[in-house]
Amino acid sequence: MTTARAQLHDIGGRRAWVIWVVAVTVYMLAVFHRSSLGVAGLIALDRFSITGTELAFFTVLQLVVYAGMQVPVGVLLDRYGSRALLISGLVMMTLAQLAFAFTTSFGAAVVARALVGAGDAMVFVSVLRLVSAWFLVRQGSMLAQVTGLVGQMGAIIAAAPLSLVLHEFGWTKAFAGVSMIGVPLLVATACLVKDSPYERSEVVRVKVRALANSVRLVWGNPGTRLGMWSHFTSQFSMTVFALLWGYPFLVAGQGLTSREAGVLLTVMTAWVMVSGVVLGRLVSVVPFYRSWIVVGIVLAIATTWSVVLLWPGPAPMWLLVVLVCVTGSGGPASMVGFDLARSFTPAESLGRANGLVNIGGFVASLATMAAIGVILDLLEPRGADFYTLADFRVALCAQYAFWALGVVQILRYRRSAVAHLERLHPGAVEAMKRGEPFVHPGFNDREGV
Template identity: 70%
Template sequence: MSPPRQQIEQLHNIGRRRAWVIWVVAVSVYVLAVFHRSSLGVAGLLAADRFGISATELASFTVLQLLVYAGMQIPVGVMLDRFGSRVMLLAGLAAMTLAQLAFAFATTFSIAALARAVLGAGDAMIFGSVLRLVTAWFLVRQAPLVTQLTGQVGQLGAIAAAGPLAWALHALGWTRTFAVVSSIGVVLMVAVALLVKDSPYRVAAPVVVKMRVLARSLRSVWGNPGTRLGMWSHFTSPFSVTIFGMLWGYPFLVQGEGLSSREAGILLMVMTGWVMVAGPAMGLLVARFPYYRSPMVVGVVTMIAVVWTIVLAQSGPAPIWLLVVLVLAIATGGPASMVGFDLARTFMPQEASGRANGVVNIGGFLAALLTIALVGIVLDWRQPAGMAAYDLADFRIALSVQYPVWLLGVVQILRFRRKALAHLARVHPGSIEQLKRGEPFVHPGFSDREGV
């Protein structure tokens, strides 16, 4: 049914100055979310000392945070379609601010774990909200590049967590550092409240999803093979860089490879910086060759697995140049994961984008939390004496748990690519030829009948 006339009255230009202002504010919130998410990466060893915990317990901080994040993606997607990006950004900022403040003063494992869970809940509200603003405020031809820019600019938060946060923890201590960084959220709440609008139209009518139709709506979103293709793309490509940046990279480089804290921090910043270089390049490739998006993802995943194999097969510590190649390779998985959201945009219309992006986003974080937990379990199994006793051989065995996750993901990408292309050809004749010509295809409307 066509929307009422007042719902489509346009007030602002799409893809122009106001759109970019809104995007800058929204992506700043995402930068902060990535910073908070990654903050345990350089604080892991300090956290183990502060709370007197093992590797498995340390991993449980990040696993719990990511579990809450992943578990909230569908509810957040429904709320996002109902309330819009502005409300969800404000709610997410409030949750993250309170969580980091609690983490600053926590002295027990249970309180710290609760703070990380709340942080995951707030973080869960941010990225999908920013992507919805991109969908609403930018032209179709702009969307792939802006989506990539969103993901890559967000990695500034990881750079801040890898470098400045490590310095602050050393100079200011645990409590003062986390208390100071929590206050940044208050400033961004004011910016969001003043500058962000959900839509360039007069009335951005919320999607009121009644309980009796919610299950059918979610079945349709999940049943569309393009949504699952996006989810498996996001499952397979970014988890290696996530586990490396969020928790295990720093201990691997320092205790396993024998680097200094400074050298490890520099490598983590190089990794994140490369994400920002590779992102725009991936965005241009996706926009130019939309038919080959899934093969691009599979190619990146294969490259990551090959480089990891070379590093883990070394008889001793890897040379520094090889570790640089490693962080560059795994960093490319970040931009590759953003292809999943571009796939969702092809298969699902804007009014269902919150739910579709939520499903896609679950993938990468389920893979990350599974792998982070497995690495911690294997490390404790290999070396019950604790984190201080881990050596390179322990990390080699533990980090090998990535291989079955990559294999599962690639198999599923290839499987659902075939189903997704068949779905497009059946439901939207001519769309495959359009994609092969390098022309973007955007789903024209939502229909429960299009789920398979």
């Protein structure tokens, strides 16, 4: 049973906001490190004497490591708390970026980027746990969205500003300099971040022999799976577009200049920030309809892509603007997955639940990236220089398979999740229909289904 704890700080008070500001700044730095290679690609080709395929391997590797770390990170988060994982992630990213700054070996650079991905994997779910611990449930939906959009500022900073620093000071000084940003943040995290507003932390000391069973219990809950499939279905299109195939599609397929393509990617990022605030407010007002909102956004994304891919010839600029905005809405929609999981998971297991949810979108992104690449290679064996709009039209249709699978699974687990709440937590569904948030009281032996 959960013992009473003396409350030392107000929920949603000044201390909570200080902790959130520090934590979200760490997340912004993580996104910056994750995106930093994007503007250094051409320089990296010369520095490491590699091909374009080997350069793309950096991005894929980071996502693989990030996704693969989510379950272990979730277990560690529930065991040791957010503060410990934020510190560990900062140390790992700082040392990895510093090594990346000085190495000229492709192999060593690959290891460094893998460590960046591992450190990055510890950050986001740690911040979400702090939001759940320090703020009211009604505040949580909005703050989760704001956390995501503030984090995207790291991608913006990794674009033009880092590009200028690279060209002004060179590879080693630029990457060594940005790696040092982690040092003051490390001090701030150690001094200011606290896992819980209560006297004793809510960290659960899970015994090693019980870990597999605890993860199985969390995964067996239909709410966790609903959150994971919501994340899977809504996030991947934006990630694939922003990180890999969007730029080639716009330039080689749609005939835009590099500058025009860059502006559209910036518009996408800006739209993610705006739509995130709106969606955060919406899901907090109508919690019972959160998964339907996700399905609606996914259908809007698929419909917009259909119009663009069926358009005779290159799409007009206004339609491409609509495309990047609607596709960008998938980012905030994917955050709803964490909010869904929180309704079915007590605080002491939230790290594992968030880790499992976070796997969804990145697995879908990797699979979609690979599928598009394979189709393009089959259609045009001569390489990227010869890709045409017709090739992209066929290859990008791979997205529909993942959208269809995801929507079917969301609808499936929505029914299971509602039935689960009605059976084990009478009154929870009615409360959410009235716009009231449901706070999970804790697992019992029937929670895992």
